Amino acid sequence: MEHTVEPVGRQVGYLIHYERNFENLRSQLENLHGAKNRMKHMVDEDKRKGKQVHTDVQNWLTEANKMIQEANKLLDDEDHAKTECFCGVCPNLVSYHQLSRKSAKLTKKIELNKKVEFPSVSYNAPLEEIFDTPSEDYMAFESRISVVNKIMAELRNPVTNLVGVYGIGGVGKSTLVQEVYRQAKTEKLFDDVVLVLDAKQFPEVEKKERIQKKIAEKLDMDVQESQDMEARAKHLWNRIKDKKSLVILDDVWEAINLGDLGLRPMATCKILLTSRDLVSEMRTQKVFRLEVLEEEESWSLFEKMAGDVVKDERIQNVATQVAKKCGGLPVLVVAVASALRSCSTLEVWNDALRRFKSFDKEDLKDKAYLAIEWSYNQLNAEELKPFDLLKYAMGLSLVKNVDTVENARNALHSLAKKLKYSCLLLDIDDDDGRVRMHELVRDVAIWIASKDKHTFSRAYGDEVKEWPNRDFLKKCSAISLKSCKIPRLPELPWVCPKLRFFVLESDNVDDSLEIPGNYFEGMNELKVLDVTKLRIPSLPPSLQSLTNLQTLCLDQCVLGDIALVGQLTNLKILSLIHSEVKELPKEIGQLTRLQLLDLTNCSELVMISPGVISSLTSLEDLRMGSFKEWEGGLIDVRSNASVSELKQLRQLTALVIHIPDAKLLPANMFSDTELQRYTRCEHLDLDGIEAANIISNILASDGRKQLKNLHVQNNDEVTAVIKSSHAFPNLESLSLDNLVNLETAARQL
Known part of the structure; x- marks a missing residue:
């Protein structure tokens, strides 16, 4: 009887408590909906930030969805049961019993599921390299597959720990080791696989340090700038010594002491190098x-890159001959085929073949130069050819019919895409605008510039043994000396009446290289001057003779008095990125045509004369995120710049600032501007007792419109963060922590 009464009583209970069981189910279903939505919002937010969601969180969401579907079906069945009878008797007791039993069990299941807690929703997964996925243009040729297989065999060999691949520029070494990288990861031969592309691109003086930092970054290690190479090498070695690691260094032009980096070729640490x-x-x-x-x-490869045009039988015969003239060099095949991709007339192909036949007597390297030059000359728009960075392009007026910074930025991005389609550029980073170019294409570009434009160029470790002669300087239009070994600059000024572009970059800011006071006297047509990594106590007096100067870059310099810059009244762009400069003097306010001012990471800048910023009435792009010494009050009682001066910049479209106290923000600060890019307002963290005041000040300013992520913590005065549905119209996430007197997070939201 004891074993019979309890089960029978439970079954009868399902009928007695039918209504209560379904009410409990409805209540738990509503709670589950809320919990699932909250979890989904957190998951979606973390995914937008690039984080990886924990598997158990994903499983919980999947299970929650199943239970919600099951509950909804059960509630639908319950509605049907109320309208049906069993053998003419209502209600249908059999159906009621089954439904009540299912609802009670599902309710308990939901209750248990709700009690599950997760310490965290997501984690920072290692970022996937762009070359983890092969390019659509990649073709697995037998000649390459065989080399990859041989390399992989050596990497599996416990005795082999240092492997090299060499070949002429443009033969496909980088593409090859990217395939090795992918196979090593797919086969899980190593715990860590690291690939550093274009090792030779780094300046000679800091090459080893830059490579070392790259390896550490790719291993997700914290790179401490304060550490020297030796200390960082110890950390790197301790990170990899107990694991199986493969480090690939692409394009190493000279011997590198791997021990200095923190690497030691051994059974558990294998090194793969490529070189010309x-x-x-x-x-x-x-x-x-x-x-x-x-x-x-x-x-x-040629057929794939040229596209459907070579399917025309008349053109195909000529195209196969053109392909042969490329000598089997992949970079050349791609560039030439891409240049002819849109050419559908036989005459154009015949002309190309004629030109390539004239290269037959040249060796492969010279043929590559001539062929890439031909590909370069096929570009339709003249403005495509001298593509460079925004600050250079605007200074040289390279982008036609564009007079604003924003339009120039968009136009340059479009031009870069066209160059990429022509295979004269590699990857384009949409975030920071950086571009990569194959070194052979770069060498050809320098060669073309030297030959056609009378350009003198040296870079990254090159040694300038002697300066150009006077005849060359008279015709010279551009000089670029980037991180190369430079002798002492001549005391007598160079006579360069056609010089429009001059880059002078030292290897190290502590070098003794000095600019003579009269150095720029013979460069009256100069449009762009970029002086980087020099110690300049005072600017050379001859600088004020550059009346046509449009762009002046004094980046990574140690600067003293820069008041002389105020004499360059035609200046459009002034850049002092990473420079040590303490004051922006009042004379800078005379630059009424200035469109872009870049003071990024000028950490020692503590003084900007009052009225300077408001005087720059043509300013469109202002970048000064490291300056924090803003003051309030009237101009005649202030000793420093005020945020209110920004209200005078009616042309402003891009702004990067750091305002430590929101009380300094005037109401409606940007109501009269065309602001499109505004950093520091999208993400805001508030910690401490001033949070309530800061929120009030932001609500009274236009900064509220840009705010996307708000985090408030550790305050006992905040009672409500958002008081209306219009407070932060673009808010995506709200995080609150330790607000002890919070009454409601969002009223009327």
Whole structure:
């Protein structure tokens, strides 16, 4: 009887408590809906931030959705049961019993599911490299597959720990090691696989340090700028010594002491190097020479890059001959095929073949130069050819019919895309606008500029053994000396009547390189002057003779008195990125045509004369996120700049500022501007007793319109963060912590 009464009583209870069971289910379903939506919002927010959601959180959401579907079906069945009878008797007791039993069990299941707590929703997963996924243009040729297989065999060999690949520029070494990288990761041969592309791009003086930092970053290590190479090498070695690691250094032009980096080739730490020439000093155990493509492979690549145009039988015959003239060099095949992709007339193809036949007597390197030059000359728009950074392009007026910074930025991005489609640029970073160029294309670009534009150029470790002669300087239009070994500048001024572009970058700011006072006297047509990493106690007097100067960059310099800049009244762009400068003097206010002022990371800047910023009435782009010494009050009682001066900049479209106290923000500060890019207002963290006042001040300003993420914590005065549905119209996330007197997070939201 004891074993019979209890089960029977439970079954009868399902009928007695039918209504209560379904009410409990409805209540728990509503709570589950709320919990699921909250979790979904957190998951979506973290995904937008690039985080990886924990598996158990994803499983919880999946299970919650299943239970919600099951509950909704059960509630629908309950509605149907009320309208049906069993053998002419109402209510249908059998259906009621089954439904009540299911609802009670599902309610308990939901209650248990709700009690599950997660310490965190997501985690910062290692970022995927852009080359983790092969490019659509990648073609697995047999000649390449065989080399990749041989390299992979050596990487599996416990005895081999240092492997080299070499071949002429443009033969495909970088593409090859990217495939090795992918296969090593797919096969999980190593705990860590690191690939550093274009190692030779780094300046000679800091090459090893930059490579070391790159490796550390790719291993998700914290890179401490205060550490020297030796200390960082110890950390790097301790990170990899107990794991199996593969480090690939692409395009190493000379021997590198791997120990200085924190690497030691051994069974658990293997190194793969690529270079144009065999670097015997590196003592590689196995070396593979990468040859040019086979004829059939070359045609397959050419056909793919040229597209449907070569399917025309008349053109195809000529196209196969043009492909042969590329000598099997992949970078050349791609550039030439891309240049002819839109050419559908036989005459154009015949002309191309004629030009390429004239290169037959040249060796492969010279042929590559001439062929890439031909590809460059196929670009339709003249403005495409001298593409450079925004500050250079605006200073040289390279972008036609554009007179604003925002329009120039958009136009340059569009031009860069066209250059990429022509295969003269590689990747374009949409976030910071950086572009990559194959070194062979870069060398050809420098060669073309030197030949056609009378340009003198040296870069990254090159040594300037002697300066150009007077005849060359008279014709010279551009001089670019970036991080190269420079002798002492001549005391007598250079006579360069056609010079429009001059870049002078030292290897190290502590070098003794000095600019003579009269150095710029013979450069009256100069449009762009970029002086980087120099110690300049006072600007050379001859600078004021540059009356046509449009762009002046004094980046990473140690600067004293810069008042002389105020004499350059035609200046459009002034850049002092990462420079040590303490004061922006009142004379800068004379630059009424200035459109862009970049004071990014000028950490020692503590004084901007009152009225300077408000005088720059043509300013469109202002970047001064490191300046924090803003003051309030009237101009005649202030000793420093005021945020209110920004209200006078009616042309302003882009702004990066850091305002430590929101009380300094005037009401309706940007109501009369065309502001489109505004940083520091999208993400706001408030900590401490001033949070309530800061929120009030932001609500009274236009800054509220840009706010997307708000975090408030540790305050006992805040009672409500958002008091109306219009407070922060673009808010995406709200995080509140330790607000002890909070009554409501959002009223009328």
